[in-house]
Amino acid sequence: MECHTSLFEASKRPIVDVVDPGGVVRSQVIESPDASLRITLNGADSDRALAGRFVAGRLGSAVQHVAFESSDLFETERRLRKRGFQALPIPGNYYDDLEARFGLDGSMLAQLREGSILYDEDEGGQFLQLYSRPYGDGFFFEIVERRQGYGGYGAANAPFRAAAMKRLVSRELRTSALFHKLPQLFIAAWHPVLVDWTSFFA
Template sequence: SKAVARWCQGDINLIVNCEKEGFAHSFHLMHGAGVCALGLKVDNAAATFERATQLLDTPFRQAVGPGELDIPSVRGVGGSLVYFLDDTSELGRVWDIEFDDTGESRANAAGLTRVDHISQSMHYEEMLTWLLFYTSLLDLRKVAPQDVVDPGGLVTSQVIEAPDGGLRLVLNASQSTRTQSSRFLSELFGSGVQHIALATDDLFATLARFKQAGVRLLDIPENYYDDLEAKMDLPAERLEALRAANVLYDRDGDAEYLQVYTETFEQRFFFEIVERRAYRGYGAANASVRLAAQARGEALR
């Protein structure tokens, strides 16, 4: 038995590794608490691994213990790992093989369904390398990059996504040393995952569960909702519901996007919870509001 736990809900699998040896422990010693690995489901894990090693020549291998699978992996952003899984080999049974079901009740599920997107922060000069790696290895398309206003400067945000939305990555970089993206790099001692967005079909129902569980959310300033009222012409009761729950809102035609953020862990990593209503974007109009709110929260702590 290892000090490794799987937390799952819907199609989401989060692994918390508290082992005192191995890669995850070494990563923690160097970077602190953070995301040391990503697992990607592909059509053929072995073929994808072979292609990845041709692109980067950074395969990763470690000892495989009893009851464990030899999961193909390479070193990715910031020295973290990228594991490749598929449904055509025994890798498709990884959760059954490597983890025991505790039998704990699912009654406290919060309605989370899947990973919506993963945001990685990196040095500006690294962005092209990782953009080429992901788009050469996987069936991902580029979305037009955007510059997001941070209280400390501009952050360039590049989205790459699968045609069906099954995998979405957001690469962030800044040439200013004072942005949140750059501070993340200095505090983590390198590039890495800054936040993970989880999807729900009913954000307000999910937030009700969060409140019961004591999850602390990012406080959004009142003036955001005053501006939202002027721009979106939302019904008063709906606007008040957004305000009371610290929900950010965006709209594109009839498509809508609702999003909230947790407070940051160790002032660097956080979760985003989103509800998409036929919306394809990432709430870019709200990014500067979120960054300012996080900067204010960090200053108060």
């Protein structure tokens, strides 16, 4: 921590607890004076949490994701999608909840839903987040847009993002396991037929 603050002349924000489907993640932000550089340090006591599992597999430290800033996230998402970018799928009930919490108009909600973009706001402004699907064993990208003077990091969205990633990873693991079993299932299904034909020509 002291290395980061001295190297980048950054200051520390208070530690906050972020809810994860697998446990609580302790998160602390360090940022440069002009906030052009922001680093979030996460840790968890349980490896059931995505952050805890990621760190446990790397002997205590690693870069789990990199975030970039956009001045127009809706346009950025459209351009990325045309180039094959796959966003993290966000369930529809998240957007139903947004409507109830913030009273967003239909056009705004439709754009958020179409792009799988997450939303938050505080007294300073609005915050939009777009996540990639995880690569390899958990690394992912994030693109954000800060409107007006929003000063947070979308902590309210962290449980939804973590749950969406967990669902996606679990589904892909099940698909991968089934794919590896297909040759065995195919042989098992056709083996009696092969035996019958062998007997027929004997």
